Amino acid sequence: MKLWLGKKVFEPLNELQVFISCCTVLNDTLAWDLGENRDPRDCIDIAPDMLYDLEHISDKIA
Incomplete structure (x- = not known):
């Protein structure tokens, strides 16, 4: 996932709370x-x- 987080479309997911709560x-x-x-x-x-x-x-992210 880290590979994709640098791409513009995935920018909102760089915030851990957004990543977790919107999944x-x-x-x-x-x-x-x-x-x-x-x-x-x-x-x-x-x-x-x-x-x-x-x-x-x-590895676990949360």
């Missing part, structure tokens, strides 16, 4: 509901196939 599952994938209204247009999500291809991560 959800939407449309069967990991997403952050920034508008807190479950509107996919206000969300940042990660494609399921990209998540599947990631290496196992053992």
Whole structure:
């Protein structure tokens, strides 16, 4: 995830509280509901196939 946090679209997630409080599952994938209204247009999500291809991560962020 650290790789992506430097990209403009993921900037809001640099704040740990936003990262944790907005994290959800939407449309069967990991997403952050920034508008807190479950509107996919206000969300940042990660494609399921990209998540599947990631290496196992053992460190915890929260």
